[in-house]
Amino acid sequence: MGKAFQVVFFFLLLQRKSTLTRTKMFDIAHYFPITDPTLIFFVVLCIILLAPIIMGKLRIPHIIGMVLAGMLIGEYGLDVLKRDDSFELFGKVGMYYIMFLAGLEMDLESIKKNTGKMLHFGVLTALIPFLITYAISLLLFNYSQAASLLLGCIMASNTLVAYPIIGRYGIQQHPAAALSVGATMIALILSLTAIAAITSAFNGNSGLLFWLLFLLKIAIFCTILILVVPRLTRWFLHRYSVAVMQFIFVLSMMFLSAALANAAGLEGILGAFLSGLILNRYIPHLSPLMNRIEFIGNALFIPYFLIGVGMLINVRVLFHGGDVLWVVLFMVIVGTFGKALAAYWACIRFRMSLLSGHLMCGLTSAHAAGAIAMVMVGMRLEVSPGHYLVDDTILNGVVIMILFTCIISTIITERTAKIIVLKDSTHSQHSYTNDDEKILLPVKYPELAENLLHVGMLMRNPKLNHGLVALNIVYDDEHRQENQEKGRKLLNHLIKVASSADVRMQTQVRIAANIANGIKHAFKEYDASEIIMGLHIHKEISPKFWGEFAQSLYNGLNRQIIFVRLTQPLSILRCIKVAIPSRAEFEAGFIRWLERLLRLAGNLDCRIVFYARHDCCELIRDYVRNLHPNVRDEYEVMEHWKELSNLASRMNDDHLMVFVTSRKGNISYKTAFEKLPKEIEDYYTGKSLMIIFPDQYGDRMNSMTFAEPQHQEERSAYQVIVEWVKRKRQHLRHSHNDTSSDTI
Numbered sequence: 001m002g003k004a005f006q007v008v009f010f011f012l013l014l015q016r017k018s019t020l021t022r023t024k025m026f027d028i029a030h031y032f033p034i035t036d037p038t039l040i041f042f043v044v045l046c047i048i049l050l051a052p053i054i055m056g057k058l059r060i061p062h063i064i065g066m067v068l069a070g071m072l073i074g075e076y077g078l079d080v081l082k083r084d085d086s087f088e089l090f091g092k093v094g095m096y097y098i099m100f101l102a103g104l105e106m107d108l109e110s111i112k113k114n115t116g117k118m119l120h121f122g123v124l125t126a127l128i129p130f131l132i133t134y135a136i137s138l139l140l141f142n143y144s145q146a147a148s149l150l151l152g153c154i155m156a157s158n159t160l161v162a163y164p165i166i167g168r169y170g171i172q173q174h175p176a177a178a179l180s181v182g183a184t185m186i187a188l189i190l191s192l193t194a195i196a197a198i199t200s201a202f203n204g205n206s207g208l209l210f211w212l213l214f215l216l217k218i219a220i221f222c223t224i225l226i227l228v229v230p231r232l233t234r235w236f237l238h239r240y241s242v243a244v245m246q247f248i249f250v251l252s253m254m255f256l257s258a259a260l261a262n263a264a265g266l267e268g269i270l271g272a273f274l275s276g277l278i279l280n281r282y283i284p285h286l287s288p289l290m291n292r293i294e295f296i297g298n299a300l301f302i303p304y305f306l307i308g309v310g311m312l313i314n315v316r317v318l319f320h321g322g323d324v325l326w327v328v329l330f331m332v333i334v335g336t337f338g339k340a341l342a343a344y345w346a347c348i349r350f351r352m353s354l355l356s357g358h359l360m361c362g363l364t365s366a367h368a369a370g371a372i373a374m375v376m377v378g379m380r381l382e383v384s385p386g387h388y389l390v391d392d393t394i395l396n397g398v399v400i401m402i403l404f405t406c407i408i409s410t411i412i413t414e415r416t417a418k419i420i421v422l423k424d425s426t427h428s429q430h431s432y433t434n435d436d437e438k439i440l441l442p443v444k445y446p447e448l449a450e451n452l453l454h455v456g457m458l459m460r461n462p463k464l465n466h467g468l469v470a471l472n473i474v475y476d477d478e479h480r481q482e483n484q485e486k487g488r489k490l491l492n493h494l495i496k497v498a499s500s501a502d503v504r505m506q507t508q509v510r511i512a513a514n515i516a517n518g519i520k521h522a523f524k525e526y527d528a529s530e531i532i533m534g535l536h537i538h539k540e541i542s543p544k545f546w547g548e549f550a551q552s553l554y555n556g557l558n559r560q561i562i563f564v565r566l567t568q569p570l571s572i573l574r575c576i577k578v579a580i581p582s583r584a585e586f587e588a589g590f591i592r593w594l595e596r597l598l599r600l601a602g603n604l605d606c607r608i609v610f611y612a613r614h615d616c617c618e619l620i621r622d623y624v625r626n627l628h629p630n631v632r633d634e635y636e637v638m639e640h641w642k643e644l645s646n647l648a649s650r651m652n653d654d655h656l657m658v659f660v661t662s663r664k665g666n667i668s669y670k671t672a673f674e675k676l677p678k679e680i681e682d683y684y685t686g687k688s689l690m691i692i693f694p695d696q697y698g699d700r701m702n703s704m705t706f707a708e709p710q711h712q713e714e715r716s717a718y719q720v721i722v723e724w725v726k727r728k729r730q731h732l733r734h735s736h737n738d739t740s741s742d743t744i
Contacts, residue, residue, distance in 0.1 A: 033075065033082045040081055043073065048303040061165060061410040066303050067403065070310020087308040094305025095368075096272035097297040098160055100254045102181045103276020104283060104293070105172040108605055109630040111182065111277075114175070121179050121346040122186025125364050128345075129338030130156040130191075136334060141327070147389055149198055150378045154398060155335045157191040157370035158184055159269075161406050162363055162413035164302055167294065169417040173630075176356035179346070180363035185273055188370055192266050195374055202381045202389075214265055221264040225274055229253055233282050234572045234654075241450075241569065243500070246289050247296075253279060267373055281605040282571050286457055288500035289571075309368050313403045317396045327397030332404045339365040355420055362412030367405045371398055437461055440528040441470045442519050446490055448534035451566045453494050456532050457503050458570065458603040459596040467504030469526050470494050473518040476511050484509050516552040523557065530592070531557070535565035535689065554663065554693045560589050562596070563691040568654055573606050573688070577651070578658040579644060580612035583668040585619050589695025593660060594620065598628045611638040611647065641672045648683035658690040666696050 034040055051065035073080040111118070130152040137148035166177050200210050236249050254275050261271025283290050317324045340361045347357030375398045378390030439456045443449040449470075456468050472487035474480055491507040498505040506526070512518030523531065531553075554561045578597060584590060601608035608631060610620055617635040624633045644659075651657060659676060662669040680689065 033079050035082065035084075037086070040084070040086060043081060044304060044307060047073070047307060048300070051303075061162075061414040063161065063164065063306060063410045064407050066306035067310040067313075067406055070307035071313050071315065071403070072310075073307075074311030074313070076311075076314035076316060081311070083308065083311045087304065087311065090301060090304035091308035092268070092305075094297070094301040094303070094308075095159075095269055096254060096258050097301045098163055098305070099269045099273040100276040101167065101294065101297060102160055102163055102184075103273045103278075104280055104290070105167065105285065106178055106181060106277065106280060107173045107630050108277070108280055109632055110173065110175070110178050114179065114182075117346075117350055118179055118182030119186060120349070121342065121360070122183035123190075124342040124346055125158070125183050125339055126156040126187035126190045128342045129335055132334050132338050133331075136330060141330070144389075146198060146202070146381075147378070147394070149194065150374065150389060151331075151394070153191040153194045153198075154367065154371045154374045155331065155338065156194075157188050157367070157374070158339065158364045159366055159368040159370055160184055160363060161306070161366040161368050162409045164298055165410065165413045165417055166363070167298070169421050171417060171420055174356075174359065174420065176347075176352065176359040177363065179350075180360050181273075183346075183360075184364060185270065187364075188267065188270060191370065191374065192270070195377055196265055199377060199381065217264040218266070221260050221266070221271075224260060225257060225271075225278055229257070229275065229278050230282075233279060237282060237569055237571050243288065243292065247292050250279060250283070250289070250293060267370065269370070284458060284571060284603045284605075286462060286501060286503075286603055287454070287571070288497055291501045309372075309402060309406070312372070313399050314396065315400065315403070317400065324393055324396050324400070327393055328400045328404070331397055331401035332408075335367065335401065335405060336365050336408055355416060355423075358412060358416040359420070362409050362414075362416055365405055365412070366409030367398075368402050371402060375399075436527075436529045437464055438466050438526060438528045439468050440519075440523055440526060440531045441468060441494075442522075442531065442533045443470055443472055443490060443494065444487075445534065446493075449490055449494060450497060451570070452532055452534055452564060453497055454570050455562075455564055455566075455600070457498070457501055458600050459532070460503075461599070465504065467506060468498065469522075469528060470505055470507045471519065471522050472507075472509045473515045473522075474509060474511050475515075476513050480511060484511070516556060519553055520556055523559070528559075530560035530562065530596075530695075532562045532564060535563045535691070558663075558696045560592055560695050561693045562593075563689075565689045566656075567686055567688050570604060572654050573604055573656050574654045575606055575652075576601050576604075576608040576656045576658060577647065578608065578610050578612075578660065579638065579641075579647065580610060580616055580660045581641060581662065581668045581670060581673075582613050582616070584612070584660055584662070584694075585616050586667050587662065587694050587696070593692045593694050594623065597658065598624065598631050601633075602628060602631050605632075607632045607634060609634040609636060611636050611643075613637065613639065641670060644679055645683050648687075651684070651687050653687075656688045656690060657684060658692065660692045660694065663693060663696055 034043065047066065047069040051069055052062035055062040055065035071077050074083060133155040134148045134152035137143045137151045138145065143151070160181065163181070166172055166174075171177055196214060233249075233253065237246065240246065240249075254272050257271035257275035257278075258268035259271070261274075262268050283293070343360035343364060344357045346352075347354070347360060375390055375395060379388055379395065381389040437460065439460060441449075441452050441456050443452060453468070453470070460466070460468065470491050472491055474483040474487055487509040491509065495505050495507060508522060510518050510522055512521075519531070522528075576597065597608060610617055610633070612620070612635075614637050617637060621633065621635060624631055647657070659680075661673050661676065676691070
């Protein structure tokens, strides 16, 4: 197998060695290891391509395949490739990428709610392996106290090697995954602090001045991350919307944070993780930018890192006898047992399911980046002339331990993730069968079209995978052909943007004598459920507030229509404010618009503030707590619709104001709605707005057009909400409430 592999590269190099003699021509070993950068990159790409295919047939996680392939082609295997500077560079990028994605995909609201649990689990997963390793190293292997402490720090830390598996199965926001990521960072910080103490003791810098300087550097590092990076990110994303520029900017922030962490005496992976947390709220999870970040990392940088780790591993030392075998067994067993003990202890302590314990164990049991960094520190610490704190036995033991813990971690994580996904799909297999969601996006102006698409992508239910429909209406006049071509170009651009976020999209350029009628006909043809369309920002586009045809459209359709006017990029919005009229909860479309706004707030990770009467606020609060617990919701009682002018004074540039209105004849309609255009022009000029006309027919609470809760306790709460609304509606029929226009 190895010879055949080498023969392939012999023929690729044959033309470069035309002056060789016949004898040397068949000396295949003469051509290895490969040093040509082109062929090195070719070999790596072949491994990245073939490893998932081969490992998939063997039912083995493909991450293991990357590590094993690195062992095979490395200097301790067939010696096909040298671990040159490219593996050092791309491997470090991949290591940072894993931690950056972990921070980027975490649920910040979950972090706030579970900070105590993360601290608890982080201390456990660091302390238990540390104490066990330290005691056995000192008592059984007779290592020095410093060497035992170093080994304890190595085993206390862990690397999220299996995290790409979590991303592939889409369970990044599972509670166990979030706890594991947070605990990993805490364990790494504790380990790095201990390593800093060991290093300072060896260098004679263990005094008070050293620790004050160390804390000062950390304080400066945190200050830059907290104060500078967010402001710089908002400024850049507001002014530059080119996809390539945004991607490069995000990578720059990741490397800046990693470099600052190194300068502060910490590891770069910690800085990469913290930069992911900071940029989390500026990069929506369902955005094209997020899709590009994940794609590049999973396709190139992370596999490069895994292959590079494999090239460090020398399995041959296991067969040389001596102490290496015992050291490897000790590290693998103790390290895995210590991490597993911490995971299941935390699982029991937090009353989580056994599957959560398996997932926490799988994610926290692998050692790679942190272990390599720490063992390299030990190799530089000289105990006596010619003798270092880490000898060859410990070095080989740590490297082999990395292989076995990576295999154990990926197998446990892969199997657990599959079970979790299958279990969730079984719970929710009937949740979306009656959901009629299909969003229609009428687009005409390029400056508005992409923002409308982003709103649609963030409001849609990705589990349904119904896609979006983009429509361009062209007047049937002498400029028809020219406008048709412009419309096709615009829709093709939107298709590219949607595909970059893995969102399906249908498009149509439609010829009509009347724009409103064209949209209505397309709405019926595509069996759409709602419309999202733009409001004009500049008055010169149209003399009317609603534009040329919008008023005819919402009067002619009885389904939900959302008008959007954005003056800021969606990614930098920090708050959504929703003004709700009285009796809006009794409208047929109440749940639909509420779901859309909650999805938008959840995907943008921004606050959402509801202004409504007390009963409506209570209903929405119950709904959010049971069905969208991670959304940051706030409530303020607003008794009168005329208070809209007061809300304008509290609007910032990074806020979105939402007005929930109604059509004539509906239960929540008020004559005050007719003054809404003037109030917006007077008080909300230059602000980001959204105006919603909800569905106006059918018993909304009796038709499932939103995600049904998956857990039994959530189903019970949902039924309580449904019954509450039904009782309120029955009460309304027999009551004599004041319906004058001066009430909200």
